[in-house]
Amino acid sequence: MIVAPKVAAFMPPRRILMGPGPSDIYPQVLAAQSRPTVGHLDPLFVGMMDELKSLIQYAFQTRNEMTVAISAPGSAGMEACFVNLVERGDKVIVCRNGVFGDRMRQNVERIGGQVILVDNTWGEPVNVDDVAAALKAHPDAKFVAFVHAETSTGALSDAKALCALAKSHGCLTIVDAVTSLGGSELLVDEWGIDAIYSGSQKCLSCVPGLSPVSFSVAAVAKLTSRQTPVQSWFLDQSLVMGYWSGEGKRSYHHTAPVNALYALHESLRLLADAGLEQAWQRHIVMHQQLKVGLQQLGLSFVVAENCRLPQLNTVYIPDGVNDAQVRKVLLERYNLEIGAGLGELAGKAWRIGLMGYGARAENVALCLKALEDVLNEQRN
Amino acid sequence: MIVAPKVAAFMPPRRILMGPGPSDIYPQVLAAQSRPTVGHLDPLFVGMMDELKSLIQYAFQTRNEMTVAISAPGSAGMEACFVNLVERGDKVIVCRNGVFGDRMRQNVERIGGQVILVDNTWGEPVNVDDVAAALKAHPDAKFVAFVHAETSTGALSDAKALCALAKSHGCLTIVDAVTSLGGSELLVDEWGIDAIYSGSQKCLSCVPGLSPVSFSVAAVAKLTSRQTPVQSWFLDQSLVMGYWSGEGKRSYHHTAPVNALYALHESLRLLADAGLEQAWQRHIVMHQQLKVGLQQLGLSFVVAENCRLPQLNTVYIPDGVNDAQVRKVLLERYNLEIGAGLGELAGKAWRIGLMGYGARAENVALCLKALEDVLNEQRN
Numbered sequence: 001m002i003v004a005p006k007v008a009a010f011m012p013p014r015r016i017l018m019g020p021g022p023s024d025i026y027p028q029v030l031a032a033q034s035r036p037t038v039g040h041l042d043p044l045f046v047g048m049m050d051e052l053k054s055l056i057q058y059a060f061q062t063r064n065e066m067t068v069a070i071s072a073p074g075s076a077g078m079e080a081c082f083v084n085l086v087e088r089g090d091k092v093i094v095c096r097n098g099v100f101g102d103r104m105r106q107n108v109e110r111i112g113g114q115v116i117l118v119d120n121t122w123g124e125p126v127n128v129d130d131v132a133a134a135l136k137a138h139p140d141a142k143f144v145a146f147v148h149a150e151t152s153t154g155a156l157s158d159a160k161a162l163c164a165l166a167k168s169h170g171c172l173t174i175v176d177a178v179t180s181l182g183g184s185e186l187l188v189d190e191w192g193i194d195a196i197y198s199g200s201q202k203c204l205s206c207v208p209g210l211s212p213v214s215f216s217v218a219a220v221a222k223l224t225s226r227q228t229p230v231q232s233w234f235l236d237q238s239l240v241m242g243y244w245s246g247e248g249k250r251s252y253h254h255t256a257p258v259n260a261l262y263a264l265h266e267s268l269r270l271l272a273d274a275g276l277e278q279a280w281q282r283h284i285v286m287h288q289q290l291k292v293g294l295q296q297l298g299l300s301f302v303v304a305e306n307c308r309l310p311q312l313n314t315v316y317i318p319d320g321v322n323d324a325q326v327r328k329v330l331l332e333r334y335n336l337e338i339g340a341g342l343g344e345l346a347g348k349a350w351r352i353g354l355m356g357y358g359a360r361a362e363n364v365a366l367c368l369k370a371l372e373d374v375l376n377e378q379r380n
Numbered sequence: 381m382i383v384a385p386k387v388a389a390f391m392p393p394r395r396i397l398m399g400p401g402p403s404d405i406y407p408q409v410l411a412a413q414s415r416p417t418v419g420h421l422d423p424l425f426v427g428m429m430d431e432l433k434s435l436i437q438y439a440f441q442t443r444n445e446m447t448v449a450i451s452a453p454g455s456a457g458m459e460a461c462f463v464n465l466v467e468r469g470d471k472v473i474v475c476r477n478g479v480f481g482d483r484m485r486q487n488v489e490r491i492g493g494q495v496i497l498v499d500n501t502w503g504e505p506v507n508v509d510d511v512a513a514a515l516k517a518h519p520d521a522k523f524v525a526f527v528h529a530e531t532s533t534g535a536l537s538d539a540k541a542l543c544a545l546a547k548s549h550g551c552l553t554i555v556d557a558v559t560s561l562g563g564s565e566l567l568v569d570e571w572g573i574d575a576i577y578s579g580s581q582k583c584l585s586c587v588p589g590l591s592p593v594s595f596s597v598a599a600v601a602k603l604t605s606r607q608t609p610v611q612s613w614f615l616d617q618s619l620v621m622g623y624w625s626g627e628g629k630r631s632y633h634h635t636a637p638v639n640a641l642y643a644l645h646e647s648l649r650l651l652a653d654a655g656l657e658q659a660w661q662r663h664i665v666m667h668q669q670l671k672v673g674l675q676q677l678g679l680s681f682v683v684a685e686n687c688r689l690p691q692l693n694t695v696y697i698p699d700g701v702n703d704a705q706v707r708k709v710l711l712e713r714y715n716l717e718i719g720a721g722l723g724e725l726a727g728k729a730w731r732i733g734l735m736g737y738g739a740r741a742e743n744v745a746l747c748l749k750a751l752e753d754v755l756n757e758q759r760n
Contacts, residue, residue, distance in 0.1 A: 002441050002569075004652035005434045009408075010645050012424060014416045022638060025417045028389075033639065034414035036394045037405045037587060039717045044392060054385040061382050071589060072452035075634040076614045083612075103613065110611050189382075201635055207417060209451060209589065209637030231490050231611050232463075233483065234456045252722070254455040255581055257589030258402060259413065260640060265390050272384035337419045342632070 015331070016358075018367055019339030020151050020312060021179070022201035022208045023355035025267075029206050032266035033259050040256040048265055049256075055268035056212045059181055059204070059276065060196060062188035066220050068240060069264055070211040071257050074178045074199030077211025079107055080235040081174050081195040084215075084223050085143065088112035092143040093134050093171070095126040097157070098150035099343045100176055108145070111231065116141060122344045123314070125157040125307040128165060135169040144171045149180035151202075152342040154303045154314035154351065156184060160191045167192050172219060178202060181212065182271055182356060183283050183311035194219040200260075203283070203311055205356030206267035209260050213237075267356075279356075283310040286359040290352065293368035297375060302349050311359065313352040314345065321378050323347055329377075334370045395711070396738075398747055399719030400531050400692060401559070402581040402588045403735035405647075409586050412646035413639050420636040428645055429636075433624065435648035436592045439561055439584070439656065440576060442568035446600050446617065448624045449644055450591040451637050454558045454579030457591025459487055460615040461554045461575040464595075464603050465523065468492035472523040473514050473551070475506040477537070478530035479723045480556055488525070491611065496521060502724045503694070505537040505687045508545060515549040524551045529560035531582075532722040534683045534694035534731065536564060540571045547572050552599060558582060561592065562651055562736060563663050563691035574599040580640075583663070583691055585736030586647035589640050593617075647736075659736075663690040666739040670732065673748035677755060682729050691739065693732040694725065701758050703727055709757075714750045 017024045038045050057067050070077045082104070086092055090113045094105045097120040108115045116138050118130045126146050135141060144166035148159045159175060166173045172194040180186050183203030188196055194216040201208035215223065215237065223230075223238060230236040234254065243253045271279055287310030291301075294315055302314040317323050323340065327350075330336045339351035352367060397404045418425050437447050450457045462484070466472055472488045475481055477500040488495045496518050498510045506526050515521060524546035528539045539555060546553045552574040560566050563583030568576055574596040581588035595603065595617070603610075603618060610616040614634065623633045651659055667690030671681075674695055682694040697703050703720065707730075710716045719731035732747060 001657065002438055002443065004438050004655065005431070007431045007435060007645075007649045007652065009412065009649065010415070010428045010431070010642060012416050012418045012428075012642070015418045015422065017417065017419060019419055021635060022417050022419060030414040030417070030639075032389065034410040035390070036392050037397065037402050037410070038392045038395045039397060039399055039402060040588065042395065042711070042717065048390045048392075051385070051387045051390070055387060058382055058384050063382065072456060072614065073634045073637065076452060076456075079612065079614045107613050110609055110613055199635065207637065207639040208420065208635045209640055229490055232459060233487050233490055234452065234459045254453045255401060255579065255588045257453065257587065257640070259410075259587040259643075260589055260637070262390060262392070263639075265387075269387045269389065272387065275384065277381065331422070337422065 013335055016336045016363060016366060018353050018358060018363060019337045020351045020353050021199065021355060023205050023353055024358035025207060026205050026270055026357045028270060029263045029267045033207060033263040035262055037258050040258055041252065045258065052261060052265045055265065055272055058272055059268055060188040060214050061186065061190065062214050064214045064216055066215040066237065066241065068213055069261065070213050071254065072211060073209055074197060074211045076235065077197030077199065077213050078103065078176060080213055080237060081197050082107040083111060083230050083232045083235055084237045085172065085174065085195055085219060086111050086113045087226060087228055089114065090143065091116060091138055091141045092145055093118060093131065093138065093141050095131060095146035097124060097126055097153065097155060098122055098147065099152035100147045100150060104145045123153045123155055123302045125155050126162060128158060128161050131162060132165055135165065141171055143174055145174040147176040148186065149184060149309050151179045151312060153345065154309045154312040156307050156309050159193065163192045172222060179309065179312055182279055184309065185280055188214060200264055203356040204267045204271065205358065207260060207263050209257065210264050283354060283359050286354045286364055287313065289364045290354060297372055302345065311353060311355045313354065314349050315352065316349055321375065326374050326378065329374050330370055334366065336366060336370050393715055396716045396743060396746060398733050398738060398743060399717045400731045400733050401579065401735060403585050403733055404738035405587060406585050406650055406737045408650060409643045409647045413587060413643040415642055417638050420638055421632065425638065429624065432641060432645045435645065435652055438652055439648055440568040440594050441566065441570065442594050444594045444596055446595040446621065448593055448620060449641065450593050451634065452591060453589055454577060454591045456615065457577030457579065457593050458483065458556060460593055460617060461577050462487040463491060463610050463612045463615055464617045465552065465554065465575055465599060466491050466493045467606060467608055469494065470523065471496060471518055471521045472525055473498060473511065473518065473521050475511060475526035477504060477506055477533065477535060478502055478527065479532035480527045480530060484525045503533045503535055503682045505535050506542060508538060508541050511542060512545055515545065521551055523554055525554040527556040528566065529557065529564060529689050531559045531692060533725065534689045534692040536687050536689050539573065543572045552602060559689065559692055562659055564689065565660055568594060580644055583736045584647045584651065585738065587640060587643050589637065590644050663734060663739050666734045666744055667693065669744045670734060677752055682725065691733060691735045693734065694729050695732065696729055701755065706754050706758065709754050710750055714746065716746060716750050
């Protein structure tokens with residue numbers, strides 16, 4: 001027998017999470033998560049799932065019947081949207097202005113779909129005219145896929161305009177709302193989004209590990225009229241529908257992550273109580289406070305003001321400042337986490353999150369004072 | 381705007397979970413899960429992940445370097461094993477003696493692999509001679525896949541003999557240990573298992589939602605020498621290796637389910653403290669107590685004694701007894717959940733779990749007395 005390792009209980013400190021996610025969790029969400037586990041087919045749990053569905057619908061502003069939480073992180077939500085809708089040979093216009101647009105490309109390629117890339121500069125939104133040109137050049141395209149809020153850069157794209165454009169060319173839209181849900185205006189039905197996914201660990205301030213997803217009637221029609229089976233069994237939403245359907249007996253697909261779903265229920269309930277529009281507004285107000293302070297410290301934003309995400313503030317690292325050292329001191333001395341740059345921006349920028357419960361005056365104040373102190377030390 | 385639903389906080393009762401999983405959770409695990417969330421790239425979290433890896437290795441009794449927890453339930457762990465190893469056209473011998481063997485078949489088919497089914501009667505173990513005959517008839521088979529502990533029937537198969545047989549024919553093995561890990565003898569390295577997956581919510585008594593997985597050196601060699609990319613981005617273990625690797629900088633793949641991993645760390649730590657062999661023995665002792673009582677109630681087992689899982693007791697529902705009504709009364713009056721039959725055994729059997737923390741004298745006593753009372757009411 002291999003002998004048992006001697007391991008002590010893990011006692012994490014209280015960090016202040018101002019990176020790109022996970023964000024600060026509501027205390028009520030952590031409490032909800034540790035309530036007693038019930039069976040995933042327990043009638044009480046099924047009742048909670050019905051509530052959860054209506055709460056996800058509210059957050060997305062949709063009446064889509066097929067609205068669920070995928071039992072896995074946002075990247076599985078992304079994959080769920082692509083594998084259920086795109087079939088081998090389908091042409092997909094993929095907009096790439098950061099890491100997550102490129103991940104969409106990889107998803108389409110692994111399905112055997114045909115990718116038409118629309119590339120835009122990192123830090124800028126998706127260019128609607130470029131997408132229009134791609135649609136004109138590829139009248140046989142079936143999907144337009146884009147990231148609403150690029151977590152790698154902090155840029156917000158015009159989802160409303162992109163969806164209207166896609167629709168006018170008969171295309172379905174697949175939208176990444178991982179960082180936008182709960183943080184920026186997002187109106188799934190009004191804007192005509194066909195498939196959308198998000199993550200629990202950003203502006204919902206829930207524990208990481210779940211991905212809210214919603215499919216329009218048109219998306220469901222595409223799914224149910226597929227010529228080929230969905231390549232993933234776990235993510236096949238035609239199988240999951242039986243479990244999330246509000247009518248009659250729930251059928252077993254996989255064991256739901258019961259306690260994580262308690263947490264999501266609680267975080268969405270808090271969002272609904274506060275009000276979605278109030279939450280969007282709060283992110284803007286906190287961003288304004290942070291912005292003024294960061295500019296006073298001489299830091300400049302990667303993204304132009306008119307398309308900047310309030311919940312994800314990407315600023316250039318000043319010349320002569322040691323990226324890793326600053327983040328290390330912030331973490332070790334202040335228990336404050338800010339995010340490193342990702343992809344093209346690695347080593348060049350920091351990503352400062354103000355997400356959900358983390359978008360608070362005390363976080364803004366701490367971040368500004370701690371950054372000021374550490375930058376002054378670096379400059380001396 | 382769609383208006384916010386009015387939803388109260390969800391306050392689940394304390395159920396006693398004696399179904400096929402989720403099982404009763406250790407109180408310490410629920411407590412661990414609600415500790416403060418830290419970032420998934422935080423050095424303290426990375427240290428916890430290193431410990432977690434060694435704990436999973438201990439539970440599986442393996443030194444496999446590629447030993448991780450998939451950030452999704454056991455069915456995603458199953459899919460991870462198949463999509464990483466099996467390529468289009470590969471011939472896979474799939475043993476089917478219950479629901480989960482059939483799910484393996486579906487996984488192989490969705491990859492485009494060629495399935496050779498070895499069917500055995502539900503409630504019986506996989507027949508080693510039948511597998512030998514299949515291997516003889518298909519010398520070009522590359523994999524043998526089977527379920528160690530069939531959760532739908534309660535039958536234990538001889539993993540050691542099946543792996544030795546597969547190896548003698550040059551096949552890699554893919555083994556479902558969802559219900560066996562922590563509950564029944566399982567020696568991954570000694571038996572020569574190449575790819576194995578389990579679930580957090582059975583004999584580990586952790587919250588549902590994670591899937592421990594381990595790949596042998598031979599399995600990793602197959603993965604790294606693939607001719608085609610893994611069809612799933614989320615489950616591509618060649619991408620995940622960078623995050624779980626103990627050496628140097630962790631690379632970002634997806635946001636780890638931080639709090640669920642705290643819970644898994646704690647449950648495996650408790651298992652390591654108690655000792656694996658002691659845990660296996662405890663399941664046998666509790667099964668013996670339950671067995672005597674169930675037989676006194678006139679209930680008979682679906683599975684023969686020599687291949688019966690102590691942690692999952694499948695008994696026939698007596699004639700004239702209302703299945704749904706009995707389970708409803710147990711749940712509503714006693715807060716006791718037992719499992720319904722699944723697949724061929726739906727409406728014909730109950731599945732009584734004694735898993736991990738749930739394999740306790742108080743659970744056995746409650747179950748026997750409550751069942752006695754309810755069956756007496758039904759018979760009067």
